Amino acid sequence: MPVYKLMVNGKERKVDVADDTPLLWVLRDHLGLPGTKFGCGMGQCGACTIHLNGSAVKSCLLPVSAVGTSKVTTIEGLSAKGDHPLQLAWDEEDVPQCGYCQAGQIMTAAAFLARNPNPTEQQVMDAMHGNICRCGAYHRIRQGVLAAARKKKK
Amino acid sequence: MASVKDSRRSFIRNVALAGGGLMIGFRWDTVKAKMPSVIHAADTAAATFNSYLTVGTDGIVTIWSPNPELGQNIMTSFAQIVAEELDADWKKVRVLQAPLDTKRFDRQLTGGSGAIPHSWMRLRKAGASARHLLVAAAAKRWGVPASECTTELNTVHHKPSKRSLEYGALAEEAAGMTLPEEVKLKDKKDFKLIGRPLRNVANKDIVTGKGIYGIDFVREGMVYAMIQRPTAFGTRIKSVNDAKARSMPGIIDVVRFKNYVAVVGRSTWEVLKARKELVVEYESEGPALESTADHERLQKEMLDSDKLTVRRKNGDVAAAFAAAAKIVKAEYQSPFVVHSPMEPMNFFADVRTDGVELVGPTQTPGSARSQVSKLLGVPEDKITVQLTRLGGGFGRRLRNDYALEAAELSSIIKKPVKLIWTREDDMTGGIYRPSVRYRFEAALDAKGNMIGYKLRGAGVNADNSTREDNFPSGAVDNLLIESADHKSPITTGAWRAPTTNFLAYAEQAFLDEVALAAGKDPVQFRLELLDRARKKPVGAIKYNIDRMEGVIKTAAERSGWGKKKGVFQGFSVYFSHASYVAQVCEVAMKDGKPAVKKVYAVSDCGPIINESGARQQVMGAIVDGMGHAMYSRLSFREGRPQQTNYHQYRLIRMKEIPEVDVYFMSTDYDPTGLGEPALPPTGGAVANAFFRATGKRLYKQPFINDLGG
Numbered sequence: 001m002p003v004y005k006l007m008v009n010g011k012e013r014k015v016d017v018a019d020d021t022p023l024l025w026v027l028r029d030h031l032g033l034p035g036t037k038f039g040c041g042m043g044q045c046g047a048c049t050i051h052l053n054g055s056a057v058k059s060c061l062l063p064v065s066a067v068g069t070s071k072v073t074t075i076e077g078l079s080a081k082g083d084h085p086l087q088l089a090w091d092e093e094d095v096p097q098c099g100y101c102q103a104g105q106i107m108t109a110a111a112f113l114a115r116n117p118n119p120t121e122q123q124v125m126d127a128m129h130g131n132i133c134r135c136g137a138y139h140r141i142r143q144g145v146l147a148a149a150r151k152k153k154k
Numbered sequence: 155m156a157s158v159k160d161s162r163r164s165f166i167r168n169v170a171l172a173g174g175g176l177m178i179g180f181r182w183d184t185v186k187a188k189m190p191s192v193i194h195a196a197d198t199a200a201a202t203f204n205s206y207l208t209v210g211t212d213g214i215v216t217i218w219s220p221n222p223e224l225g226q227n228i229m230t231s232f233a234q235i236v237a238e239e240l241d242a243d244w245k246k247v248r249v250l251q252a253p254l255d256t257k258r259f260d261r262q263l264t265g266g267s268g269a270i271p272h273s274w275m276r277l278r279k280a281g282a283s284a285r286h287l288l289v290a291a292a293a294k295r296w297g298v299p300a301s302e303c304t305t306e307l308n309t310v311h312h313k314p315s316k317r318s319l320e321y322g323a324l325a326e327e328a329a330g331m332t333l334p335e336e337v338k339l340k341d342k343k344d345f346k347l348i349g350r351p352l353r354n355v356a357n358k359d360i361v362t363g364k365g366i367y368g369i370d371f372v373r374e375g376m377v378y379a380m381i382q383r384p385t386a387f388g389t390r391i392k393s394v395n396d397a398k399a400r401s402m403p404g405i406i407d408v409v410r411f412k413n414y415v416a417v418v419g420r421s422t423w424e425v426l427k428a429r430k431e432l433v434v435e436y437e438s439e440g441p442a443l444e445s446t447a448d449h450e451r452l453q454k455e456m457l458d459s460d461k462l463t464v465r466r467k468n469g470d471v472a473a474a475f476a477a478a479a480k481i482v483k484a485e486y487q488s489p490f491v492v493h494s495p496m497e498p499m500n501f502f503a504d505v506r507t508d509g510v511e512l513v514g515p516t517q518t519p520g521s522a523r524s525q526v527s528k529l530l531g532v533p534e535d536k537i538t539v540q541l542t543r544l545g546g547g548f549g550r551r552l553r554n555d556y557a558l559e560a561a562e563l564s565s566i567i568k569k570p571v572k573l574i575w576t577r578e579d580d581m582t583g584g585i586y587r588p589s590v591r592y593r594f595e596a597a598l599d600a601k602g603n604m605i606g607y608k609l610r611g612a613g614v615n616a617d618n619s620t621r622e623d624n625f626p627s628g629a630v631d632n633l634l635i636e637s638a639d640h641k642s643p644i645t646t647g648a649w650r651a652p653t654t655n656f657l658a659y660a661e662q663a664f665l666d667e668v669a670l671a672a673g674k675d676p677v678q679f680r681l682e683l684l685d686r687a688r689k690k691p692v693g694a695i696k697y698n699i700d701r702m703e704g705v706i707k708t709a710a711e712r713s714g715w716g717k718k719k720g721v722f723q724g725f726s727v728y729f730s731h732a733s734y735v736a737q738v739c740e741v742a743m744k745d746g747k748p749a750v751k752k753v754y755a756v757s758d759c760g761p762i763i764n765e766s767g768a769r770q771q772v773m774g775a776i777v778d779g780m781g782h783a784m785y786s787r788l789s790f791r792e793g794r795p796q797q798t799n800y801h802q803y804r805l806i807r808m809k810e811i812p813e814v815d816v817y818f819m820s821t822d823y824d825p826t827g828l829g830e831p832a833l834p835p836t837g838g839a840v841a842n843a844f845f846r847a848t849g850k851r852l853y854k855q856p857f858i859n860d861l862g863g
Contacts, residue, residue, distance in 0.1 A: 042801065099356065138811045141808065
């Protein structure tokens, strides 16, 4: 099996896995980063969302061989101290119920806000459509994204 | 993660080593919530008490949360109740998830919206006892009467002499004081923490991606496993060819047991890939394999038969229907649905000669242990269960089939193993909400009074698909409620608000039809029935008429019932899990099509513990109730589920949610649960609002099939 050099959360990590191994399982099983979640394995629920060079990508569909030199950011690396505006807003708006989907929700929202720092409510809903929250915490997820956008502006 | 190996005594000793402090032991297992007692670090009598609240010399208040946390916010609300009576500084409260310990805790499970009603008084007394001792210690030190002391934010004050001491400084001394027979609990009007929207104590771990769920658990030297289960219900393994799977990289073993073929390997992906290479042939276990069309036929046959089980009978329905001026009759249908918690099923098991270690997400850890004990012939005291946070449950994790699979597999391969289900395994592997079809009939007299009511429920593995003592039972002179059930190989189980999650929609939609046929406003019609039940009750009444009337009137008022232009309103009210919830759904036309715009929800569940968590439970339940009524359905062809993942099985998404207006009645009853009761009324409110908008009744879930889109 080939050895892959990956840039994950600002650090170079080496893994020796089959080339078709989805990045999701590389992160979870081989790099000790359990924050990225397994939900459906087919890009339908968004629980596994990470950033690849700043873009939101579903890691369950991304083979490790396709990562190359791209920078991978997971929920663990979104901020140094857990103080990204979205992470703060998620606490302030008391967003999580079971919390399992929230890493994926936050990563989707973070990539979206980086491109659209001043979104409308409709734009937030469009951007978040690929992320399922089975607990139905959608109202507060939406509030959380909008609150984080307001924080960023300050 | 906290180690489960600490016995009670080492836990006590640990506290003593940490510098002493006050430890309160209290019992969970008595209905009357006996008074707590002080536990001394070295006191062996601690064994007679089974749960602990500690106040450290550093002022940190620690409370163990015994119940599995799956998003109902129990870790926060339990601690909030203790902290209230203790007058603790919330910033200094630490909540720890307790492992399964039936000696220390009682009712260590999540289900039935029962945790708060069960623990309310126990937790309050524990907090109040600790406060009493801290005050006594301060009073003694200052030489003043305890009655002159007050408490606030982890501090005892003696205002006349302007002295104060923090709890941490008093903890050791307090541990030497004696508790009276009873301590005074706060007057509810003095609550400072209970009712407040304190944030979920796990938020920080969740938003930074800490590995707090079962699926995140890893143990040095463990192997990964997945199981190939029968692809159709009612089949068993005929032959297995695992040659290719065994030869795949990273595969350690392929094991056949029961109706399973387990692939064991060193990583999830390698196991997943190898499992696809298994060639397993299945054969029918005997009876014909069932399809959805078979269920529809069977349910009709059951409804038409004379072999139903009578659940409740009042008066003479035959006479009432014979004398009726008008008869209303309708049938309502629900499909199987999947629980589908976002964290797929998984469990860690390490079966060793000296005992069994289990770690993972379960709503019923005690049952996991007793079932594994029975399965493996290992005494329960040799089995530990460590609770992890659950990525949702919705009833699926009341059943421990996946924990048993992990334990059995570990016992066979003699290795610590982490068993993981894929989403497809979850969707096709069973334990669904059962499919039910109801037939309702109502007899009206010439004045539009409901003089007769009949309900027949026909389920597939639904057991009793009725709730025979719920409204409108008690308000109708002649009533007959019956059920029949078809035993199927398709496995079913409790799904958030079992039975009522669908029954409430059917009943509340039917009552809307009856009100219309009677020429009455749906709200007024329900109020008349309740008034009737109050003045001349028929048989036993197991709901509180005043509380139901309260939520109905308030929901009508808040929503401007019947007074709005441009929206179509649907009403629904339901009593379940000891709480009362009324809802008004508003549908408006959007691009020429009707769409749900808003749902008003008025709940009476007694005082609210955590205002933020409570609102979230109601909003989530409405999204859940509407989502499943609108979009979700699992169908079968010859025993095989036809939907395997979210590309075929639709769940509600953000763009589809309605606005929600949440209101709680301020009533003086003891608090009741809120994890389930706000879900049942939603389907009915939505169906009734669509009827107003389109003139078309929605008799079958999911509604999307009839609405188009």
